Amino acid sequence: MLDIxxxxxxxxxxxxxxxxxxxxxxDNAATTQKPQxxxxxxxxxxxxxxxxxxxxxxxxxxxxxxxxEAARITVQKFINAEKNHEIIFTRGTTEAINLVASSFVRSDxxxxxxxxxxxxxxxxxxxxxxxxxxxxxxxxxxVIPFDDKGVLDIESFKSMITEKTKLVSxxxxxxxxxxxxxxxxxxxxxxxHNVPVLIDGAQGVPHHKVDVQxxxxxxxxxxxxxxxxxxxxxxxxxxxxxxxxxPPYQGGGEMIKNVSFELTTFNELPxxxxxxxxxxxxxxxxxxxxxxxxxxxxxxxxxxxxxxLAYATEKMKTIEDMRxxxxxxxxxxxxxxxxxxxxxxxxxxxxxxxxxxxRTGHHCAEPVMHRFGIEGTVRASFALYNTRDEIDVLVxxxxxxxxxxxxxx
Ligand code: PLP
Numbered sequence: 001m002l003d004i005x006x007x008x009x010x011x012x013x014x015x016x017x018x019x020x021x022x023x024x025x026x027d028n029a030a031t032t033q034k035p036q037x038x039x040x041x042x043x044x045x046x047x048x049x050x051x052x053x054x055x056x057x058x059x060x061x062x063x064x065x066x067x068x069e070a071a072r073i074t075v076q077k078f079i080n081a082e083k084n085h086e087i088i089f090t091r092g093t094t095e096a097i098n099l100v101a102s103s104f105v106r107s108d109x110x111x112x113x114x115x116x117x118x119x120x121x122x123x124x125x126x127x128x129x130x131x132x133x134x135x136x137x138x139x140x141x142x143v144i145p146f147d148d149k150g151v152l153d154i155e156s157f158k159s160m161i162t163e164k165t166k167l168v169s170x171x172x173x174x175x176x177x178x179x180x181x182x183x184x185x186x187x188x189x190x191x192x193h194n195v196p197v198l199i200d201g202a203q204g205v206p207h208h209k210v211d212v213q214x215x216x217x218x219x220x221x222x223x224x225x226x227x228x229x230x231x232x233x234x235x236x237x238x239x240x241x242x243x244x245x246x247p248p249y250q251g252g253g254e255m256i257k258n259v260s261f262e263l264t265t266f267n268e269l270p271x272x273x274x275x276x277x278x279x280x281x282x283x284x285x286x287x288x289x290x291x292x293x294x295x296x297x298x299x300x301x302x303x304x305x306x307x308x309l310a311y312a313t314e315k316m317k318t319i320e321d322m323r324x325x326x327x328x329x330x331x332x333x334x335x336x337x338x339x340x341x342x343x344x345x346x347x348x349x350x351x352x353x354x355x356x357x358x359r360t361g362h363h364c365a366e367p368v369m370h371r372f373g374i375e376g377t378v379r380a381s382f383a384l385y386n387t388r389d390e391i392d393v394l395v396x397x398x399x400x401x402x403x404x405x406x407x408x409x
Pocket of ligand 1: 029030091092093094095123125126171173174175200202203223
């Protein structure tokens with residue numbers, strides 16, 4: 001069991017007041033708060049060991065390089081990648097998917113008329129990068145549907161794979177529905193047709209034990225800021241065999257071996273995909289965040305968050321006119337909801353007045369909203385530092401907002 005009250009002391013922002021009320025931060029799917037150790041790593045990085053990495057022979061450059069490469073190994077261990085050069089640092093999930101989309105489509109692994117499969121519950125970051133590539137090659141996007149509860153239709157997925165399918169790209173967990181997808185099964189099905197799979201782990205890594213070798217994922221991507229790390233740093237894991245085949249994404253910096261106007265050659269992995277000055281402070285701060293999570297124990301965090309989810313679901317069920325958007329039996333991290341005809345924005349604004357931070361709107365997943373014929377939802381999303389007391393505050397806040405709107409009618 002985690003001592004949450006003690007753990008909360010690690011997060012300076014959690015003592016803040018908003019509108020004269022103690023902050024209840026339930027917008028963790030958008031970004032998580034940062035523990036002091038992550039903040040300290042950033043300060044220490046810039047205060048004591050700041051120098052551009054890789055190219056310097058001087059002392060500071062060497063220790064900064066060592067810290068960046070040590071961070072790569074921390075990430076490698078965290079997701080159990082086989083090789084450390086299979087870890088590419090990116091700006092986040094979005095950049096990692098854009099990298100794969102751009103490089104994959106420019107490679108000879110996909111041709112005009114071929115197909116890529118995504119799901120109907122993807123974040124825009126796993127839709128638009130593929131659409132952008134449609135101007136490079138004539139590629140068809142096929143979309144796996146989901147049912148009224150927010151569960152992916154795996155039979156439909158099986159039937160849509162053809163010899164033209166060249167990649168499957170699906171989310172581990174939906175940021176809107178909370179659904180946890182059966183990614184191991186999806187990967188097995190795709191692999192039985194020799195099709196590689198990219199998993200968008202933005203909402204997966206913070207709430208699940210991820211073992212990329214066990215999953216046999218070809219690509220797994222995530223963002224540092226959603227797992228208590230800083231913004232601007234994220235991870236692309238790719239199996240060596242795919243990363244070797246993909247052409248570079250951006251040019252410049254450490255990604256070259258030799259440059260001339262006649263012929264430029266590229267560096268080995270992982271540097272081939274890390275053009276420009278890497279975010280070496282961000283990478284070390286991300287490693288601090290992952291160490292923090294590992295020290296608390298991911299199993300303990302998962303148990304605590306599952307308790308919060310179950311508790312919140314039971315409590316919220318009792319609210320009149322409550323409608324959950326996303327009712328899979330396998331959910332993690334969040335609850336999306338509507339109450340009667342109250343607009344999500346209005347609900348969010350009233351909750352904010354009570355110091356409660358939730359997200360409202362389409363959550364960058366407009367196709368999910370279209371599927372339900374709604375404009376948006378209110379989303380409460382959980383992290384390791386949230387408490388049952390905070391859920392009680394949320395429930396009381398929702399009830400108060402609902403009463404105000406009923407009176408107005
Ligand atoms: N994919 C999912 C499932 C997400 O929830 C998010 C962010 O909310 C993203 C991708 C994009 O992440 P980022 O903005 O950190 O690149």
